Amino acid sequence: AQSVTQLGSHVSVSEGALVLLRCNYSSSVPPYLFWYVQYPNQGLQLLLKYTTGATLVKGINGFEAEFKKSETSFHLTKPSAHMSDAAEYFCAVGRGTGFQKLVFGTGTRLLVSP
Amino acid sequence: DGGITQSPKYLFRKEGQNVTLSCEQNLNHDAMYWYRQDPGQGLRLIYYSQIVNDFQKGDIAEGYSVSREKKESFPLTVTSAQKNPTAFYLCASSIGGGAGTGELFFGEGSRLTVL
Numbered sequence: 001a002q003s004v005t006q007l008g009s010h011v012s013v014s015e016g017a018l019v020l021l022r023c024n025y026s027s028s029v030p031p032y033l034f035w036y037v038q039y040p041n042q043g044l045q046l047l048l049k050y051t052t053g054a055t056l057v058k059g060i061n062g063f064e065a066e067f068k069k070s071e072t073s074f075h076l077t078k079p080s081a082h083m084s085d086a087a088e089y090f091c092a093v094g095r096g097t098g099f100q101k102l103v104f105g106t107g108t109r110l111l112v113s114p
Numbered sequence: 115d116g117g118i119t120q121s122p123k124y125l126f127r128k129e130g131q132n133v134t135l136s137c138e139q140n141l142n143h144d145a146m147y148w149y150r151q152d153p154g155q156g157l158r159l160i161y162y163s164q165i166v167n168d169f170q171k172g173d174i175a176e177g178y179s180v181s182r183e184k185k186e187s188f189p190l191t192v193t194s195a196q197k198n199p200t201a202f203y204l205c206a207s208s209i210g211g212g213a214g215t216g217e218l219f220f221g222e223g224s225r226l227t228v229l
Contacts, residue, residue: 046218
């Protein structure tokens with residue numbers, strides 16, 4: 001079975017500060033890992049994904065995440081927060097190729113203050 | 115542009131009424147999904163379909179029904195048996211089969227409120 005834990009339902013940062021959203025996963029097979037962003041009353045949009053290969057993954061809007069197998073983590077970072085980054089972020093894990101059902105974390109709401 | 119279209123975006127229903135949420139995709143994806151989103155609970159899978167004329171229950175299927183008569187369409191009916199239907203509903207699709215990475219593509223969602 002797979003699972004995802006997102007530490008912190010809310011994270012607050014100031015504009016220009018580092019953004020760090022935490023995600024730990026559990027998987028019995030090599031995982032595929034995803035970060036999605038959701039703006040109010042909208043669907044989810046893919047930020048980035050890790051499948052195989054390079055463990056540091058760069059995504060849209062300046063976000064990146066690093067897959068650390070030894071720590072079973074896939075934390076999302078951005079060097080400098082912008083007001084437009086305020087949204088809810090979801091981490092998800094999948095089993096790899098072929099049909100799969102992604103398992104989502106409960107989400108972290110990022111608040112950005114001026 | 116390819117994508118997923120959900121309608122209606124907002125829907126109000128009286129208790130005891132069934133309501134159907136529409137989901138159409140033009141991405142030529144085999145797999146489609148319905149998720150329910152409640153504050154603080156993330157996304158919970160209601161139903162999914164890997165191929166036309168076939169679908170499976172997800173984690174919270176009670177009180178819901180679906181059909182998959184066409185590859186492009188995967189409507190969700192919220193029945194009167196669903197005890198707490200007020201929620202935000204998200205439809206998604208993925209390439210499916212043996213291809214792809216499992217990445218999901220989402221619609222804009224439908225917010226159902228039971229009065």
